[in-house]
Amino acid sequence: MTAPSATLHRSAAGVVPRGARPKTLTAGRIGLIVFLAVSAAYVLTPLYVMVVTSLKTMEEIRLGAIFALPAAPTVEPWIAAWSTACTGLTCEGIQVGFWNSVAILVPSVVFSVLAGAINGYALAFWRPRGSNLLFAFLLLGAFIPVQVFLYPLVRISALLGVYGTLPNIVAIHVIFGLPITTLLFRNYYAGVPIELFKAARVDGAGFWRIFFQVMLPMSTPIVIVACILQVTGIWNDFILGLVFAGRENLPMTVQLNNVVNTTTGERPYNIHMAATILTAAVPLLVYFVSGRWFVRGIAAGAVKG
């Protein structure tokens, strides 16, 4: 570099710009960081209160210092919430709801993801006559509030004689899961070269063989995304479980509500908090473990739609 141009590039402070650009902390950046910190605190404070309360004894809770750390931490409320808390007349804890939710969740997720994958595969590659119209109706269904369907679906279920059974709630979850899983898989398969499908056809593979041996093995990312969405969605469901699961299969969310609303005398806040965290644990765990995949799934649905 020649001397005049070096002078030209000299900054006011007499420093020659070279290497990495220095980081500057402006007022705007500080404001941004403060805002983010406050937002995080706003969201996290309730969780903090719940966790500390669940670890306190009732004597300590009565003191009213809700932000204080537990003086003598105890897991008794957690055990009580899990195995002895009362839901209405029975006192077997939230565990009944947990296992009910698992029983609802597993088949619902498996069938809704599989059905969505098959739907998406058929829509993306086979394109039957009227498939676009079908897909439009499917998406339209996703936008209508679920309450609208409640009464007709109860009537239909009763007519079929399955109302209030495990197959009933599973079927309902699969049906309501179809639009989103179909959309996910259709968009994923739209990104797969159609030539792959053609090559498989030339090789003599039919509808199911192409699906199971060619397409499904390469769908791991979107299967994970669909599972995350369905697991969290179905686990958090309240109204469908309340209406369709039947007395014997009420999911954890409904049981939690029963635990919290069943009061004789003093409210055992510590048990309620523990039961709530237990109920939220599954989706929370899913989010923590799979945050990366979850974001990818949302992006896939948003950008490629």
Add this chain to the structure above:
Amino acid sequence: MHATLPTSVPLRSTAPVETSVSVRDLKIAYGSLTVLDKLSIDVAKGEFLVLLGPSGCGKSTLLNAIAGLMDITDGEVWISGRNVTWAEPKDRGIGMVFQSYALYPRMTVAENMSFGLRIARLPKAEIAARVDRAAKLLHLTPLLKRRPAELSGGQRQRVAIGRALVRAVDVFLFDEPLSNLDAQLRSELRIEIKKLHQSLGNTMVYVTHDQIEAMTLADRIAVMKGGVVQQLAPPQEIYSRPANRFVAGFLGSPAMTFLSGTLRGRAIDLGGGVTVPLDGYAFASPERLTGAAELGVRPEHVALVAPGAPPPSPGAHRATGTVTMIEPTGADMTLWTDIAGQPLTIRAPADLSVAVGDPVRFSLDLTRASLFDAETGARL
């Protein structure tokens, strides 16, 4: 059509033995949009036919229709003497190679190649033997256990060719197989495909938009545009006697120059006082010697003339132009000159010392020129 092979005889009931692929009055339409209409083409057994044309000319559509991967609206497709119009792709006796390789990502090279054979429930020993033979032929033996993701682009396309090979079929269909490869690999694999054709002798139908691939590989080229076959002929004939202005302009690099003018008997008036006699030009019959026309001259058919050179040979015409641009290409250079206000390109030796603005004297070889109707573009 200028077919030299006796294959363009339309037959209704049975196809002759020497015809391998026969497309008859093919029509493909989506609603009101007609992509192909009344298209007929016959490919001889063992012939290498290239479908050449720009994007959207219908060449891939035609290939997909032959493969059975696309629903046709009307017409028939015959392969190896069988009417396969309604047959599934797997039952047509074809192997196909795609532009994007289309390998099954979760299968190894060997599994990719044997997929179709396993579906057809061939004996294990037979499958192994066929995969082995194809792998040897394509130098894939050390790669058989790998996944497609672990292969280079050239290797992937060789696997795709191998997958077509193991099917032991009469007809191979290639859909722009080299378009995703870089220039070096493309020419290597092009030679491999040519060798393969020479050693196997299968019928091959090959879609490309690359004129070099078409010229080097084809026994015959079908130049397509707008769903219509513009010309179906051997490469040399396509190159030297293009049936119309589109074919003339599509093949050749640098491209053919078109000089527009008016026909006055056996001469064309280019305006600006320049008239080129056409005595050496072979007119198509019936001759049309009036009206607006375009004279097509390939850059290599214009020769620079040194001062004091002997008089021109019959059929050649001398003229003078001005150099407007010089493009060196290494082996030679392309001179852009101006003649009667129209650009004309000349292929000149690389060591020629010339500058922009220089006048050059050159000789047009009219025995190798092409003359087109200015309106219809048809060869005159």
